[in-house]
Amino acid sequence: MTTNMVITIIGFILLFIAIIATVIIAKKKSVSVGDYLSGSGGLGGFVSAFTFSASAASAGLFLGGAGMAYTFGWPGAMYQFGSITGIFVSWVVIAPRLRRLSGQYGALSTPTLLTKKYGMPVLKLITAIWMIVFIVPMMVVQFSGAGFMFEAQFGLDYTTSLVLFGLVVAIFTAVGGYFAVAYLDTIQGILMTVGMAILVPLALVSVGGFTGLNHSLAQINPAFVGWTGFMPRTLQIGLTITFLVAFSGQPHLLTRFYSLKDKTASRIAFPLSMFLTGFYMMAGCLVGLVTRVNFPDLATGDLAMPTAIGFFMPVFGIVVWLALLSAIMSTVDSLLLVAGTSLTHDIITGYIKPNMSQKSELLTSKIGVLVICLIAFVIALKPPALITIVNSFAMGAFALILGVPLFVGLYWKKANRATAISATLISPIIYIIWKQFLVQSTSWHEMPATLLITIPLVIIATLAFPNKSMEEPWTKSKENRI
Amino acid sequence: MFGSTAGTSIILYWLVLTAISIYISVRHGEFFATETKEEDKAE
Numbered sequence: 356m357t358t359n360m361v362i363t364i365i366g367f368i369l370l371f372i373a374i375i376a377t378v379i380i381a382k383k384k385s386v387s388v389g390d391y392l393s394g395s396g397g398l399g400g401f402v403s404a405f406t407f408s409a410s411a412a413s414a415g416l417f418l419g420g421a422g423m424a425y426t427f428g429w430p431g432a433m434y435q436f437g438s439i440t441g442i443f444v445s446w447v448v449i450a451p452r453l454r455r456l457s458g459q460y461g462a463l464s465t466p467t468l469l470t471k472k473y474g475m476p477v478l479k480l481i482t483a484i485w486m487i488v489f490i491v492p493m494m495v496v497q498f499s500g501a502g503f504m505f506e507a508q509f510g511l512d513y514t515t516s517l518v519l520f521g522l523v524v525a526i527f528t529a530v531g532g533y534f535a536v537a538y539l540d541t542i543q544g545i546l547m548t549v550g551m552a553i554l555v556p557l558a559l560v561s562v563g564g565f566t567g568l569n570h571s572l573a574q575i576n577p578a579f580v581g582w583t584g585f586m587p588r589t590l591q592i593g594l595t596i597t598f599l600v601a602f603s604g605q606p607h608l609l610t611r612f613y614s615l616k617d618k619t620a621s622r623i624a625f626p627l628s629m630f631l632t633g634f635y636m637m638a639g640c641l642v643g644l645v646t647r648v649n650f651p652d653l654a655t656g657d658l659a660m661p662t663a664i665g666f667f668m669p670v671f672g673i674v675v676w677l678a679l680l681s682a683i684m685s686t687v688d689s690l691l692l693v694a695g696t697s698l699t700h701d702i703i704t705g706y707i708k709p710n711m712s713q714k715s716e717l718l719t720s721k722i723g724v725l726v727i728c729l730i731a732f733v734i735a736l737k738p739p740a741l742i743t744i745v746n747s748f749a750m751g752a753f754a755l756i757l758g759v760p761l762f763v764g765l766y767w768k769k770a771n772r773a774t775a776i777s778a779t780l781i782s783p784i785i786y787i788i789w790k791q792f793l794v795q796s797t798s799w800h801e802m803p804a805t806l807l808i809t810i811p812l813v814i815i816a817t818l819a820f821p822n823k824s825m826e827e828p829w830t831k832s833k834e835n836r837i
Numbered sequence: 838m839f840g841s842t843a844g845t846s847i848i849l850y851w852l853v854l855t856a857i858s859i860y861i862s863v864r865h866g867e868f869f870a871t872e873t874k875e876e877d878k879a880e
Contacts, residue, residue, distance in 0.1 A: 429841055429843045429844045429847075430843070432844070432847060433843065433847065435847055435851075436847060436850060439847075439850060439851050439854055440854070443854050443857075443858065446858070447861070450869075451868060451869055451871075454869075454871045455871045458871050565839050565840075565844075566839045566840045567840075568840070569839060569840025569841040569844060570840050572840075572841070573840065573841075580840060580841035580843065580844065581841075581843055582842075582843045618866060618867075618869045618870045618871070619866075621862075621869035622862040622863075622866050622869055623862070625858050625861070625862050625869070626855060626858040626859040626861075626862050629851075629854055629855045629858040630855045633851035633852075633854070633855060634851075636851075637847070637848060637851060640847075644844075
């Protein structure tokens, strides 16, 4: 048995022990539906920061981020200005008021919160359906990523890889619930941090440090060290705006705000999340850029990260490989739990059968998680090309469906049912139509275009259709004011 | 700067926002207080 194999087996055994341990601890802590679905506001700052950052860092961030930097140089990393600002804004603008409002209404999920805020039960159904529609393709992409990684690393068949990964994720999430996801995210976040903290310095040293990297890039192509280079402007501006607004509407990240225990937890989690998420983003970009210098002829930018791992860490590369797998798993289990919550808490017990007992709701939640996982798994067996397109704008869609009504509802006293309908029902339709039919003819990315239409639309609808009946319970009552 | 103004800027931007987040957390902790959480009231 080679050293590589021994280290790989040890790595997997340790990860497996971590998974079982977190499930056992979480089972003891989860006594109510609230505990199972969103931690009932019981997480400290350290765990909250890691679960937020690990959930935000998906396969797309590491593999795709490195790929963009590999293909376009620094211009391919400039959209991270939007990502970093987006995270900052979500913590400063959304988190504090969201926590106050969720505490007042006792809401466990964003659809429930919006329903109570706007006094509109059907809103729960609309937002929950949109969430499932967009989360499933996001999960499919993560499943496919994990399948291909197993296939590439161990030579396992794609379907077998998918079955193994799907089973672990489904059982883990259904049995453990939110606490298990959060605790495992913390372990995986630490693994990701350690993996990148080893890989990035090794990569930078190989090209003569940060300055040496830039000089080498400039020699390949001077545009690689500039601001815009030859990256299409539409793509660069579109991605920047998408990531800027997307972090305020991601359902699996918003859940992290509901579960913060208290003020102290927020004060620890906010700066730590800023540091960690930014670090993962910068690490992905730097690895992509160094790989461009060392391996300029790769077939596709997506190979930049795996190539760098194989080259710089031939023996301990399994640490980074497990970190990448962790990035996928921490995202997919968070997405799965949110989709399961939408299905059971928001649609079944929230709308169809509201008088369900706690015990039945808990069981339904677990079945919901398994059903959503099964759907994503079946689609992932043969992922259609359209899935990638849907996934790429799912993040932006959530900013419109959840981010806009949340922001307006939290900060504008005149927000009413027309606000909610225009944001959650009309804006995603505009977004999808623009993506499918108007991007090429107008050269405008769907996100800025939809925002330019949606913002005036929401303002006009809000002012044109004031809802008097809603004002009484939600804005005239002193105790319900934020 | 360091061979790429763009590259240096994005890294500095991340570090500056992280520093601002530390400042807000340390000096303006009341910003995160909620009236409904018992733990926050106790503080």
